[in-house]
Amino acid sequence: MSATHTHIATTCYHCGDTCKPNETIFYDDKPFCCNGCQQVYALLQENGLCEYYTMEDLQRISQKAEVRAEKYAYLNLPEIxxxxxxxxxxxxxxxxxxxxxxxxxxxxxxxxxxxxxxxxxxxxxxxxxxxxxxxxxxxxxxxxxxxxxxxxxxxxxxxxTLSDTEKAENEQKRISREQKQIIAKIAVAGFAFGNIMLISFPEYFGFDSHSEGSFRKFFQYINFLIVLPAFFYSGWGYIHSAYQSIRKGIVNIDFPLALGLIVLLTRSAYEIFADIGAGYVDTLAGLIFFLLLGKWFQQRTYDILRYDRDFKAYFPVAVSLQTAEGTEKQVPVAQLKVGDRIVIRNQELIPADSILLKGEANIDYSFVTGEAMPVEKVLGEIIYAGGKQIGSTIELEVVKPVSQSYLTELWNKDEFQKKKASQEATIRLQNFLSKYFTFALLAVAFGGIVYWLWQNDLARAINAFTAVLIIGCPCALALSSPFALGTAMRIMGKTKFYLKNVAVIEQMAHIDTLIFDKTGTITETDKAQVEWKAIQQGLSEAEKVAIKLLARNSTHPLSQQIYQYLPLDTPLRIEVQDFEEFTGKGISGKVGNFWVQLGSAKWLEVEMPLQDYHSKVFVKINGELKGYFVFRNSYRKEIETLTQNLWNKGYDLHLLSGDNAGEAPYLVKYFLKNEKMHFNQSPHDKWEFVKSLQKSGKKVMMLGDGLNDAGALQKADVGIAVTENIAYFTPASDAILDASALGNLIGFLALAQKTMRVIKQSFGISLIYNIIGLSFAVQGTLSPLIAAILMPLSSVTVVAFTTLSVKAKGNFLLKSNRQNINC
Amino acid sequence: MAVIYFLLSVSVIMGTLFLLVFLWNLRSGQYEDDYTPSIRILFEDKKPSNSENFSSKT
Known part of the structure; x- marks a missing residue:
């Protein structure tokens, strides 16, 4: 049976990848692509868990990476x-x-x-x-x-990571507790609202006052009893917040709300206990219920996203320490001391500034500095924390403790921390409008009281005064922005743009300048474009096989990319002989009849044909120069349309890159002018650049992906972290954008503007309701029934109007944008 | 008609009880993960011996 397997393309039984013909492992009559996958299968089979493979929607995970149990030894350290x-x-x-x-x-x-x-x-x-x-x-x-x-x-x-477990975890717990609390409050208010409405029904239709007078009193007392928890538990937040802001001398939307709530309660209590009327307890309960619903609606959080992770989340928890006896020991990163010898393996991060002692260091700094290509380091050279080793294992000596390393110092600079003015999202437009609204409302209320006192009607004066405050309570006003912004946030979330909170939308509506980072933001991570440039004639198939085979023997990133780049269908059966690797220079070896050398121009004594910044690998076969490979960044395909559309819409675009200017000739078609592109920017330069733009009155949006952008992301009015996998680490930001949705950016900006317009329109609608209600109120003829109808009606209208119009705009904008990308 | 006093009191008390049960559920974390249980319920409790049947199938 196994004989038939070798002829057809086999897929790994565990991970589903295509097995390479000469590497396939057979176990239990099933093909596996690598040892890892086979071992997982064996483990599952041994324990009777093979049902795993029969699951319908099984999406497989390859197990090619080797697992070393010692890597996790640090987990048993008591302090960790x-x-x-x-x-x-x-x-x-x-x-x-x-x-x-x-x-x-x-x-x-x-x-x-x-x-x-x-x-x-x-x-x-x-x-x-x-x-x-x-x-x-x-x-x-x-x-x-x-x-x-x-x-x-x-x-x-x-x-x-440790920072996730400490600060972020507490933050997470706080948010989840707050959300639970708001749901509990909604439940209490909803319970009160529903029951009071039910009990008030006879009141709405009119009691027969002779026979049912005693029922009426009983119903009213029960209503009042039910509204108390709604007021003192659910609604207390508004009164507390209004009190706090008044003490700071600010009038925000909570002030007229709290005023309305208090007046509603006292007037209802007075009417019920003085046996004058039924009061407005139904309106009060409904008001609190709707307000809380709005609050809850705008608090959309994304479970797996973290916006405030600091660099520690990026760092390993522990590192392998070389002890004096020559053995390896795991120690927490925080305990590293100057002079410690540490061992860093492939794909591991360097936790502290240190000196290279042994091995070939190929450090990928892309996340820290924005440099696209890994940097080779020679023995004795200093390697800064944050770089990632690619290739073989290296040994380092720590020269600075983690707390004083370059990266940590950078991060801890005060200016890199965003001022946390307030924890809660404050909507400026709403606060701005509600200030005027509050003063107008108070003017009308006192106007009413003065008029009726002048008419010598004290009862009516008080009646009109309280009624104005009740009907003027800006419930619809308070609901419009949560529902409009909440809806916009949900639409954006569905199209893979995740906002930290709704206030970001308001900021986005004012943006006029966009800054892009290069590496990882507009280029694709881990994917450089390899190009073959022949010197005389092209390569024969046999020569390609020889180069590929040789490259396979090296863990150097450039060799790996060449290996990936060269197409090959035939199995690799030829052995490489006399393989040699020269650190920082290149590799050589004998493959069949070919003596192949891959390496730098200097090592192969080649005249540089063209001086530019791209990495190149030259190829000599049997001593004859065949040509060279060029490694260039590969740009996301959406970038061209996106930048074009943004320019057309009148946005100002800039490029800020930590990398060298090698790509400038290619990038100029996106950014139009050379002065819009800034290269060799340190994290601090980026921060300064954003600041200088802001000083000249620009509203800046920064898009970046790495730690080197962290300062600029914090400084910008809107900082967006672009990532290919939202589950992975992103620097602190206001929003996280999935790289696949980058082309939609212009749609998101337009939606933010439209959303703010919808909010303004809905303010107009709620104002109309207020004016109708006020016309009853100032005359002192506002009946509880009118209040009970008008308040929910205006709220429902505003909620329906905002959600539906934002949804329609969102569908229109983001769909039309998607089409743009397609064609 | 005096029974209305009784009926209304009972209905409000029952409503309050349901409210309290809801708050208790909320506090105990029943609503925290509302997705995974919907998948978990579809898993079948098979005996380990079934896996041998499966591996001999192919």
């Missing part, structure tokens, strides 16, 4: 364990892991069957949307290291 565990009593411990790889129902199934793979695990619970797993285990039978190693082995490596 204590920070990570949710709960521990010495016997049972609970921990929540964040696992970005969770993506389908088979993941849930497998992760909830962990107890079958490790007997020490008591149970595990997946929260799919948050991509979290809660694991409860017996501390005597297993430990954290074993659990995390197991998770990594089956392809679900948890993302463990």
């Amino acid at each position: 364990k204590a920070k990570l565990l949710d709960f521990s009593d010495g016997n049972t411990a609970k921990i929540t892991f964040y696992i970005p790889a969770i993506h389908c129902s088979s993941c849930i199934w497998l992760l909830e069957n962990l107890h079958k793979l490790n007997k020490g695990i008591q149970y595990s619970r997946v929260d799919f949307l948050k991509k979290q797993v809660l694991v409860s285990y017996a501390e005597k039978e297993t430990d954290l290291q074993a659990i995390v190693t197991l998770l990594a082995q089956i392809g679900y490596e948890p993302h463990i």
Whole structure:
């Protein structure tokens, strides 16, 4: 049976990738693409979990990366364990892991069957949307290291960082507690609203006052009893907030609201207990209910996103330390001391500024500086924290503790921190309008009282005064922006643009200048464009095979890219002989009849044909120069249309790159003028640039992806982090944009502007209702029934108008934009 | 008609009870993850022996 497998293209039984013909492993009669996948299968089969492979929507995870159990040894250090565990009593411990790889129902199934793979695990619970797993285990039978190693082995490596567990976790808990509280408040207010309406029905239709007089009193007392928790629990936030802002000398929207609520309660109490009327308890309960609904609606949060992560989330928790005896030990990064020798492996991050002692360092600084290509370092050279090693294992000596490293210092600069003026999203337009509204309302109320006093009618004066404050209560006004902004935020979220809060939309509406970062923002991450430039004639198939084979032997990133770039269908059966790698120079080896050399121009003694900044690898076969490979950034395809449309709409565009100017000739078609493009910008330069634009009155939107943009993102009016995977680390920002939605940016900007216009229109609508109500109120003829109808009616109109019109605009704008990209 | 006093009191008390049950649910975290349980309920509890049947199928 296995003989037939080799002729057809086989797919790996575990991960579904195509197996390379000569690398396929057969186990239990099934093909596997690599050892990792085969081992996962063996593990699952042994424990009777093969049902995993029969799941309908199984989306597979490749297990090519090797798992080293020692990598997780640090998890058993008491000080780290204590920070990570949710709960521990010495016997049972609970921990929540964040696992970005969770993506389908088979993941849930497998992760909830962990107890079958490790007997020490008591149970595990997946929260799919948050991509979290809660694991409860017996501390005597297993430990954290074993659990995390197991998770990594089956392809679900948890993302463990300390800052996530400390500050961010607390923040997360605070938000979830607040949200629970607001739902509880809505429940109480809704309960009061519904029941009071029901009990007030006879009142609306008129009691027969002779026979049912005593019922009437009873109904009113019950109503009043029910409204008390709604007022003192659900509505108290408004009164508290109004009091706070008055003390600061600010009049915000909560002031007329609180005034209305208090007047409603006191007048109702007076009417009911003085036996004059039924009061306005139904209006009061309804008002609180609708206001809270609006508040809840604009508090959309995205479970897996974090907007305030600091650089620590990017750092590893622990690092391998080389001890004096020559063994490796895991220590927490914070405990690193000057003079410590650390070991960094492929794809690991350098946690502190240090000197290279051993090995070939190829440091990818793209996240920190914006440089697109990995930098080679020679022995004795200093390597700054934040770089990522690519290739073989290296040894370093720490020269500065983590707290004083370049990156940390950069981050801790005061100017890089955004002033946290207020935790809550404040909508400027709303506050601006409500100030005028409040003064107008107070003028009308006192106007009424003066007029009726002049008429010598004290009862009517008080009646009119309170009625104006009740009907003027800007419920519709307070609802329009939460619903309009909340709807816009949801539409944007559906099209992969995730805002931190609704206030960002208002900021976006005023943007006139956009700044783009280069690496990772308008270029695709991890994907450089490789181009072959022949010197004389093209390469023969056999020569291509030889180059590819040679490149495969090296872990150098450029070699890897050449290996990926060269197409090849035939199996690689030829052996490479005499393979040699010269650090910083190139590689050479004998493949069949070819003596192949790949390397730098200097090493191969080649005259540089053209002086530019692109990385090049030259090829010599049997001593003859064949040509060279050029590595160029690959730009996202949406960029061209996007920049064109933005220029047409009158936006000012800039490019700020930490990289060199090598790409300038290509970029000029997007940014039109050379002076719009700024290269070799340090993180501080970027911050300064945003500041100078703001000084000249510009409203700036910054789009970036790395730590080097963090300062500028904080400084800009709107800072947007662009990422290819929203589950991964992004610098602190106001919004996170999925790179695939970058082309929609112009639609998002337009939607923000339209949303603000809708809010202004809905203010107009609510004003009409207020004027109708006020015309009754000033005459002192406002009946509870009119109040009870007018208030919900105006609220519903405004809510319907704002949500529907924003939705329509959103569909129109984002759809038309999508079409633009297609053609 | 005096029964209305009784009926109304009972209805309000029952409503309050439901409200309290809701608040209790909310506090205990029942509404925190409203997606995963919908998938979890579809998993079948199979005995480990089934996996052998499966692997011999192919």
